[in-house]
Amino acid sequence: MSAHPVPGKSKSKTKATIALPYWVAEFALIRTAVLVAVACVTISLTALLVSGWKxxxxxxxxxxxxxxxxxxxxxxxxVDNEKRDIRNFQPRYIELRDRGLIGAERRLEWVDIIRQSQERRKLLPLSYEIEPQQVVRLESALDLGDYQLHGSRMRLHMDLLHEMDLFNFLDDLRLRSFFAVQDCAIKRLGRAAGAVGGPTLGADCTLNWITLDTAPKAEPAPATRRRAP
Known part of the structure:
Protein backbone atom coordinates (compact mmCIF):
# COMPACT_ATOMS: atom_id res chain seq x y z
CA MET A 1 0.00 0.00 0.00
CA SER A 2 1.53 3.22 -1.09
CA ALA A 3 1.63 6.25 1.13
CA HIS A 4 0.22 9.57 -0.08
CA PRO A 5 1.73 12.83 0.94
CA VAL A 6 -0.26 14.89 3.35
CA PRO A 7 -1.33 18.14 1.70
CA GLY A 8 -0.54 21.02 4.07
CA LYS A 9 2.67 19.64 5.55
CA SER A 10 4.60 19.55 2.28
CA LYS A 11 3.56 23.14 1.47
CA SER A 12 4.73 24.56 4.80
CA LYS A 13 7.96 22.67 4.53
CA THR A 14 8.56 24.23 1.12
CA LYS A 15 8.03 27.74 2.51
CA ALA A 16 10.48 27.17 5.32
CA THR A 17 13.21 26.18 2.95
CA ILE A 18 13.04 29.45 0.79
CA ALA A 19 16.45 31.22 1.02
CA LEU A 20 16.53 34.98 2.01
CA PRO A 21 18.66 37.51 0.02
CA TYR A 22 22.18 37.56 1.20
CA TRP A 23 22.15 41.24 2.19
CA VAL A 24 19.15 40.64 4.43
CA ALA A 25 20.76 37.63 6.00
CA GLU A 26 24.03 39.49 6.53
CA PHE A 27 22.56 42.91 7.56
CA ALA A 28 23.13 42.05 11.16
CA LEU A 29 26.84 42.11 10.44
CA ILE A 30 26.81 45.77 9.22
CA ARG A 31 23.93 47.12 11.27
CA THR A 32 26.22 48.85 13.74
CA ALA A 33 28.26 50.45 10.95
CA VAL A 34 25.10 51.68 9.19
CA LEU A 35 23.76 53.21 12.38
CA VAL A 36 27.10 54.91 13.02
CA ALA A 37 27.13 56.22 9.43
CA VAL A 38 23.59 57.59 9.75
CA ALA A 39 24.52 59.25 13.05
CA CYS A 40 27.64 60.73 11.50
CA VAL A 41 25.67 62.11 8.52
CA THR A 42 23.04 63.56 10.86
CA ILE A 43 25.68 65.16 13.08
CA SER A 44 27.55 66.48 10.03
CA LEU A 45 24.42 68.06 8.52
CA THR A 46 23.51 69.59 11.86
CA ALA A 47 27.03 70.94 12.30
CA LEU A 48 26.93 72.32 8.74
CA LEU A 49 23.65 74.12 9.37
CA VAL A 50 24.86 75.51 12.68
CA SER A 51 28.14 76.61 11.08
CA GLY A 52 26.26 78.41 8.30
CA TRP A 53 24.04 80.15 10.83
CA LYS A 54 27.04 81.17 12.93
CA VAL A 79 37.10 116.64 14.76
CA ASP A 80 40.61 116.64 13.32
CA ASN A 81 39.53 119.05 10.57
CA GLU A 82 37.85 121.29 13.13
CA LYS A 83 41.00 121.32 15.27
CA ARG A 84 43.09 122.21 12.24
CA ASP A 85 40.63 124.98 11.29
CA ILE A 86 40.75 126.32 14.83
CA ARG A 87 44.55 126.39 14.75
CA ASN A 88 44.53 128.13 11.38
CA PHE A 89 41.78 130.66 12.03
CA GLN A 90 42.05 131.29 15.76
CA PRO A 91 44.61 134.13 15.46
CA ARG A 92 42.44 135.87 12.86
CA TYR A 93 39.32 135.29 14.97
CA ILE A 94 40.98 136.81 18.04
CA GLU A 95 42.11 139.78 15.97
CA LEU A 96 38.59 140.40 14.63
CA ARG A 97 37.10 139.99 18.11
CA ASP A 98 39.60 142.45 19.61
CA ARG A 99 38.79 144.96 16.88
CA GLY A 100 35.10 144.70 17.68
CA LEU A 101 33.78 142.88 14.62
CA ILE A 102 32.72 139.75 16.53
CA GLY A 103 30.43 140.09 19.50
CA ALA A 104 28.03 142.74 20.75
CA GLU A 105 28.53 146.24 19.42
CA ARG A 106 30.83 148.44 21.46
CA ARG A 107 29.12 151.79 21.13
CA LEU A 108 30.90 153.34 24.11
CA GLU A 109 34.25 152.31 22.67
CA TRP A 110 33.35 153.95 19.36
CA VAL A 111 32.64 157.19 21.19
CA ASP A 112 35.97 156.88 23.00
CA ILE A 113 37.83 156.19 19.73
CA ILE A 114 36.32 159.32 18.18
CA ARG A 115 37.31 161.42 21.20
CA GLN A 116 40.88 160.09 21.27
CA SER A 117 41.37 160.66 17.55
CA GLN A 118 40.06 164.19 17.81
CA GLU A 119 42.33 165.00 20.74
CA ARG A 120 45.44 163.36 19.29
CA ARG A 121 45.12 164.95 15.85
CA LYS A 122 43.77 168.26 17.19
CA LEU A 123 40.78 168.17 14.89
CA LEU A 124 38.17 170.87 14.68
CA PRO A 125 34.80 170.32 16.37
CA LEU A 126 32.71 167.53 14.88
CA SER A 127 29.24 166.13 15.46
CA TYR A 128 27.72 162.73 14.86
CA GLU A 129 24.60 160.69 15.41
CA ILE A 130 24.57 156.90 15.73
CA GLU A 131 21.23 155.34 14.85
CA PRO A 132 19.76 152.18 16.46
CA GLN A 133 21.37 148.94 15.42
CA GLN A 134 19.68 147.01 12.62
CA VAL A 135 20.07 143.58 11.03
CA VAL A 136 21.89 143.86 7.70
CA ARG A 137 20.06 142.26 4.77
CA LEU A 138 22.51 141.16 2.09
CA GLU A 139 21.57 141.02 -1.59
CA SER A 140 23.33 137.69 -2.10
CA ALA A 141 23.27 134.79 0.36
CA LEU A 142 26.29 134.59 2.64
CA ASP A 143 26.91 131.66 4.99
CA LEU A 144 27.70 133.19 8.38
CA GLY A 145 27.03 130.08 10.44
CA ASP A 146 25.50 130.95 13.80
CA TYR A 147 26.35 134.61 13.40
CA GLN A 148 24.20 137.44 12.15
CA LEU A 149 25.42 140.64 10.54
CA HIS A 150 24.35 143.88 12.23
CA GLY A 151 24.98 147.48 11.33
CA SER A 152 24.63 150.82 13.13
CA ARG A 153 24.50 153.85 10.86
CA MET A 154 26.39 156.96 11.92
CA ARG A 155 25.91 160.35 10.32
CA LEU A 156 29.05 162.43 10.74
CA HIS A 157 29.76 166.12 10.17
CA MET A 158 33.31 167.45 10.35
CA ASP A 159 34.88 170.87 9.84
CA LEU A 160 38.28 170.41 8.20
CA LEU A 161 41.42 172.41 7.73
CA HIS A 162 42.29 170.10 4.82
CA GLU A 163 41.20 166.76 3.37
CA MET A 164 43.78 164.75 5.33
CA ASP A 165 41.95 165.52 8.58
CA LEU A 166 39.07 163.36 7.37
CA PHE A 167 41.30 160.59 6.00
CA ASN A 168 43.39 160.41 9.19
CA PHE A 169 40.25 160.35 11.31
CA LEU A 170 38.81 157.44 9.33
CA ASP A 171 42.12 155.58 9.57
CA ASP A 172 42.03 155.91 13.37
CA LEU A 173 38.53 154.45 13.44
CA ARG A 174 39.50 151.59 11.13
CA LEU A 175 42.37 150.49 13.37
CA ARG A 176 40.03 149.67 16.25
CA SER A 177 36.68 148.95 14.62
CA PHE A 178 34.96 147.81 11.44
CA PHE A 179 32.82 150.12 9.39
CA ALA A 180 31.88 150.83 5.79
CA VAL A 181 31.64 154.31 4.31
CA GLN A 182 28.25 154.55 2.67
CA ASP A 183 28.75 158.05 1.28
CA CYS A 184 30.86 161.08 1.99
CA ALA A 185 30.60 164.62 0.58
CA ILE A 186 33.25 167.31 1.05
CA LYS A 187 32.45 170.91 0.24
CA ARG A 188 34.56 174.06 0.34
CA LEU A 189 33.45 176.68 2.80
CA GLY A 190 33.11 180.40 2.07
CA ARG A 191 35.84 182.96 2.68
CA ALA A 192 34.41 184.12 5.99
CA ALA A 193 34.39 180.56 7.32
CA GLY A 194 37.89 179.97 5.94
CA ALA A 195 39.57 182.65 8.00
CA VAL A 196 43.02 182.08 9.47
CA GLY A 197 42.87 179.08 11.82
CA GLY A 198 39.30 178.32 10.84
CA PRO A 199 37.84 175.49 8.75
CA THR A 200 38.21 175.60 5.00
CA LEU A 201 36.20 172.44 4.22
CA GLY A 202 33.13 170.71 5.53
CA ALA A 203 32.51 166.95 5.31
CA ASP A 204 29.23 165.09 5.71
CA CYS A 205 29.62 161.31 5.78
CA THR A 206 27.47 158.28 6.50
CA LEU A 207 29.26 155.33 8.10
CA ASN A 208 27.91 151.87 8.91
CA TRP A 209 29.48 150.26 11.96
CA ILE A 210 29.48 146.48 11.41
CA THR A 211 29.35 143.66 13.96
CA LEU A 212 28.80 139.90 13.88
CA ASP A 213 26.82 138.66 16.85
CA THR A 214 25.02 135.46 17.82
CA ALA A 215 22.97 136.89 20.66
CA PRO A 216 19.42 137.91 19.72
CA LYS A 217 18.62 141.56 19.92
CA ALA A 218 15.69 142.11 22.23
CA GLU A 219 15.59 145.88 21.79
CA PRO A 220 17.60 148.14 19.49
CA ALA A 221 20.10 150.44 21.12
CA PRO A 222 18.87 154.03 21.39
CA ALA A 223 20.21 156.63 19.04
CA THR A 224 23.35 158.38 20.25
CA ARG A 225 23.77 162.06 19.54
CA ARG A 226 26.98 163.79 20.44
CA ARG A 227 28.68 167.00 19.54
CA ALA A 228 32.37 166.99 20.24
CA PRO A 229 33.81 170.27 21.50
Missing part, protein backbone atom coordinates in the same frame (compact mmCIF):
# COMPACT_ATOMS: atom_id res chain seq x y z
CA UNK A 55 28.85 82.36 9.80
CA UNK A 56 25.86 84.54 8.89
CA UNK A 57 25.84 86.02 12.39
CA UNK A 58 29.59 86.62 12.18
CA UNK A 59 29.17 88.40 8.82
CA UNK A 60 26.44 90.62 10.28
CA UNK A 61 28.60 91.46 13.29
CA UNK A 62 31.52 92.20 10.96
CA UNK A 63 29.40 94.54 8.83
CA UNK A 64 28.09 96.28 11.93
CA UNK A 65 31.62 96.64 13.29
CA UNK A 66 32.76 98.07 9.95
CA UNK A 67 29.89 100.57 9.94
CA UNK A 68 30.70 101.57 13.51
CA UNK A 69 34.35 101.94 12.56
CA UNK A 70 33.46 104.08 9.53
CA UNK A 71 31.24 106.34 11.64
CA UNK A 72 33.96 106.67 14.28
CA UNK A 73 36.55 107.43 11.61
CA UNK A 74 34.29 110.06 10.03
CA UNK A 75 33.80 111.70 13.43
CA UNK A 76 37.51 111.58 14.11
CA UNK A 77 38.27 113.11 10.73
CA UNK A 78 35.66 115.83 11.34
Missing amino acids: LGEADERLEQAQRTRDVAYARFAH
Whole structure:
Protein backbone atom coordinates (compact mmCIF):
# COMPACT_ATOMS: atom_id res chain seq x y z
CA MET A 1 0.00 0.00 0.00
CA SER A 2 1.53 3.22 -1.09
CA ALA A 3 1.63 6.25 1.13
CA HIS A 4 0.22 9.57 -0.08
CA PRO A 5 1.73 12.83 0.94
CA VAL A 6 -0.26 14.89 3.35
CA PRO A 7 -1.33 18.14 1.70
CA GLY A 8 -0.54 21.02 4.07
CA LYS A 9 2.67 19.64 5.55
CA SER A 10 4.60 19.55 2.28
CA LYS A 11 3.56 23.14 1.47
CA SER A 12 4.73 24.56 4.80
CA LYS A 13 7.96 22.67 4.53
CA THR A 14 8.56 24.23 1.12
CA LYS A 15 8.03 27.74 2.51
CA ALA A 16 10.48 27.17 5.32
CA THR A 17 13.21 26.18 2.95
CA ILE A 18 13.04 29.45 0.79
CA ALA A 19 16.45 31.22 1.02
CA LEU A 20 16.53 34.98 2.01
CA PRO A 21 18.66 37.51 0.02
CA TYR A 22 22.18 37.56 1.20
CA TRP A 23 22.15 41.24 2.19
CA VAL A 24 19.15 40.64 4.43
CA ALA A 25 20.76 37.63 6.00
CA GLU A 26 24.03 39.49 6.53
CA PHE A 27 22.56 42.91 7.56
CA ALA A 28 23.13 42.05 11.16
CA LEU A 29 26.84 42.11 10.44
CA ILE A 30 26.81 45.77 9.22
CA ARG A 31 23.93 47.12 11.27
CA THR A 32 26.22 48.85 13.74
CA ALA A 33 28.26 50.45 10.95
CA VAL A 34 25.10 51.68 9.19
CA LEU A 35 23.76 53.21 12.38
CA VAL A 36 27.10 54.91 13.02
CA ALA A 37 27.13 56.22 9.43
CA VAL A 38 23.59 57.59 9.75
CA ALA A 39 24.52 59.25 13.05
CA CYS A 40 27.64 60.73 11.50
CA VAL A 41 25.67 62.11 8.52
CA THR A 42 23.04 63.56 10.86
CA ILE A 43 25.68 65.16 13.08
CA SER A 44 27.55 66.48 10.03
CA LEU A 45 24.42 68.06 8.52
CA THR A 46 23.51 69.59 11.86
CA ALA A 47 27.03 70.94 12.30
CA LEU A 48 26.93 72.32 8.74
CA LEU A 49 23.65 74.12 9.37
CA VAL A 50 24.86 75.51 12.68
CA SER A 51 28.14 76.61 11.08
CA GLY A 52 26.26 78.41 8.30
CA TRP A 53 24.04 80.15 10.83
CA LYS A 54 27.04 81.17 12.93
CA LEU A 55 28.85 82.36 9.80
CA GLY A 56 25.86 84.54 8.89
CA GLU A 57 25.84 86.02 12.39
CA ALA A 58 29.59 86.62 12.18
CA ASP A 59 29.17 88.40 8.82
CA GLU A 60 26.44 90.62 10.28
CA ARG A 61 28.60 91.46 13.29
CA LEU A 62 31.52 92.20 10.96
CA GLU A 63 29.40 94.54 8.83
CA GLN A 64 28.09 96.28 11.93
CA ALA A 65 31.62 96.64 13.29
CA GLN A 66 32.76 98.07 9.95
CA ARG A 67 29.89 100.57 9.94
CA THR A 68 30.70 101.57 13.51
CA ARG A 69 34.35 101.94 12.56
CA ASP A 70 33.46 104.08 9.53
CA VAL A 71 31.24 106.34 11.64
CA ALA A 72 33.96 106.67 14.28
CA TYR A 73 36.55 107.43 11.61
CA ALA A 74 34.29 110.06 10.03
CA ARG A 75 33.80 111.70 13.43
CA PHE A 76 37.51 111.58 14.11
CA ALA A 77 38.27 113.11 10.73
CA HIS A 78 35.66 115.83 11.34
CA VAL A 79 37.10 116.64 14.76
CA ASP A 80 40.61 116.64 13.32
CA ASN A 81 39.53 119.05 10.57
CA GLU A 82 37.85 121.29 13.13
CA LYS A 83 41.00 121.32 15.27
CA ARG A 84 43.09 122.21 12.24
CA ASP A 85 40.63 124.98 11.29
CA ILE A 86 40.75 126.32 14.83
CA ARG A 87 44.55 126.39 14.75
CA ASN A 88 44.53 128.13 11.38
CA PHE A 89 41.78 130.66 12.03
CA GLN A 90 42.05 131.29 15.76
CA PRO A 91 44.61 134.13 15.46
CA ARG A 92 42.44 135.87 12.86
CA TYR A 93 39.32 135.29 14.97
CA ILE A 94 40.98 136.81 18.04
CA GLU A 95 42.11 139.78 15.97
CA LEU A 96 38.59 140.40 14.63
CA ARG A 97 37.10 139.99 18.11
CA ASP A 98 39.60 142.45 19.61
CA ARG A 99 38.79 144.96 16.88
CA GLY A 100 35.10 144.70 17.68
CA LEU A 101 33.78 142.88 14.62
CA ILE A 102 32.72 139.75 16.53
CA GLY A 103 30.43 140.09 19.50
CA ALA A 104 28.03 142.74 20.75
CA GLU A 105 28.53 146.24 19.42
CA ARG A 106 30.83 148.44 21.46
CA ARG A 107 29.12 151.79 21.13
CA LEU A 108 30.90 153.34 24.11
CA GLU A 109 34.25 152.31 22.67
CA TRP A 110 33.35 153.95 19.36
CA VAL A 111 32.64 157.19 21.19
CA ASP A 112 35.97 156.88 23.00
CA ILE A 113 37.83 156.19 19.73
CA ILE A 114 36.32 159.32 18.18
CA ARG A 115 37.31 161.42 21.20
CA GLN A 116 40.88 160.09 21.27
CA SER A 117 41.37 160.66 17.55
CA GLN A 118 40.06 164.19 17.81
CA GLU A 119 42.33 165.00 20.74
CA ARG A 120 45.44 163.36 19.29
CA ARG A 121 45.12 164.95 15.85
CA LYS A 122 43.77 168.26 17.19
CA LEU A 123 40.78 168.17 14.89
CA LEU A 124 38.17 170.87 14.68
CA PRO A 125 34.80 170.32 16.37
CA LEU A 126 32.71 167.53 14.88
CA SER A 127 29.24 166.13 15.46
CA TYR A 128 27.72 162.73 14.86
CA GLU A 129 24.60 160.69 15.41
CA ILE A 130 24.57 156.90 15.73
CA GLU A 131 21.23 155.34 14.85
CA PRO A 132 19.76 152.18 16.46
CA GLN A 133 21.37 148.94 15.42
CA GLN A 134 19.68 147.01 12.62
CA VAL A 135 20.07 143.58 11.03
CA VAL A 136 21.89 143.86 7.70
CA ARG A 137 20.06 142.26 4.77
CA LEU A 138 22.51 141.16 2.09
CA GLU A 139 21.57 141.02 -1.59
CA SER A 140 23.33 137.69 -2.10
CA ALA A 141 23.27 134.79 0.36
CA LEU A 142 26.29 134.59 2.64
CA ASP A 143 26.91 131.66 4.99
CA LEU A 144 27.70 133.19 8.38
CA GLY A 145 27.03 130.08 10.44
CA ASP A 146 25.50 130.95 13.80
CA TYR A 147 26.35 134.61 13.40
CA GLN A 148 24.20 137.44 12.15
CA LEU A 149 25.42 140.64 10.54
CA HIS A 150 24.35 143.88 12.23
CA GLY A 151 24.98 147.48 11.33
CA SER A 152 24.63 150.82 13.13
CA ARG A 153 24.50 153.85 10.86
CA MET A 154 26.39 156.96 11.92
CA ARG A 155 25.91 160.35 10.32
CA LEU A 156 29.05 162.43 10.74
CA HIS A 157 29.76 166.12 10.17
CA MET A 158 33.31 167.45 10.35
CA ASP A 159 34.88 170.87 9.84
CA LEU A 160 38.28 170.41 8.20
CA LEU A 161 41.42 172.41 7.73
CA HIS A 162 42.29 170.10 4.82
CA GLU A 163 41.20 166.76 3.37
CA MET A 164 43.78 164.75 5.33
CA ASP A 165 41.95 165.52 8.58
CA LEU A 166 39.07 163.36 7.37
CA PHE A 167 41.30 160.59 6.00
CA ASN A 168 43.39 160.41 9.19
CA PHE A 169 40.25 160.35 11.31
CA LEU A 170 38.81 157.44 9.33
CA ASP A 171 42.12 155.58 9.57
CA ASP A 172 42.03 155.91 13.37
CA LEU A 173 38.53 154.45 13.44
CA ARG A 174 39.50 151.59 11.13
CA LEU A 175 42.37 150.49 13.37
CA ARG A 176 40.03 149.67 16.25
CA SER A 177 36.68 148.95 14.62
CA PHE A 178 34.96 147.81 11.44
CA PHE A 179 32.82 150.12 9.39
CA ALA A 180 31.88 150.83 5.79
CA VAL A 181 31.64 154.31 4.31
CA GLN A 182 28.25 154.55 2.67
CA ASP A 183 28.75 158.05 1.28
CA CYS A 184 30.86 161.08 1.99
CA ALA A 185 30.60 164.62 0.58
CA ILE A 186 33.25 167.31 1.05
CA LYS A 187 32.45 170.91 0.24
CA ARG A 188 34.56 174.06 0.34
CA LEU A 189 33.45 176.68 2.80
CA GLY A 190 33.11 180.40 2.07
CA ARG A 191 35.84 182.96 2.68
CA ALA A 192 34.41 184.12 5.99
CA ALA A 193 34.39 180.56 7.32
CA GLY A 194 37.89 179.97 5.94
CA ALA A 195 39.57 182.65 8.00
CA VAL A 196 43.02 182.08 9.47
CA GLY A 197 42.87 179.08 11.82
CA GLY A 198 39.30 178.32 10.84
CA PRO A 199 37.84 175.49 8.75
CA THR A 200 38.21 175.60 5.00
CA LEU A 201 36.20 172.44 4.22
CA GLY A 202 33.13 170.71 5.53
CA ALA A 203 32.51 166.95 5.31
CA ASP A 204 29.23 165.09 5.71
CA CYS A 205 29.62 161.31 5.78
CA THR A 206 27.47 158.28 6.50
CA LEU A 207 29.26 155.33 8.10
CA ASN A 208 27.91 151.87 8.91
CA TRP A 209 29.48 150.26 11.96
CA ILE A 210 29.48 146.48 11.41
CA THR A 211 29.35 143.66 13.96
CA LEU A 212 28.80 139.90 13.88
CA ASP A 213 26.82 138.66 16.85
CA THR A 214 25.02 135.46 17.82
CA ALA A 215 22.97 136.89 20.66
CA PRO A 216 19.42 137.91 19.72
CA LYS A 217 18.62 141.56 19.92
CA ALA A 218 15.69 142.11 22.23
CA GLU A 219 15.59 145.88 21.79
CA PRO A 220 17.60 148.14 19.49
CA ALA A 221 20.10 150.44 21.12
CA PRO A 222 18.87 154.03 21.39
CA ALA A 223 20.21 156.63 19.04
CA THR A 224 23.35 158.38 20.25
CA ARG A 225 23.77 162.06 19.54
CA ARG A 226 26.98 163.79 20.44
CA ARG A 227 28.68 167.00 19.54
CA ALA A 228 32.37 166.99 20.24
CA PRO A 229 33.81 170.27 21.50
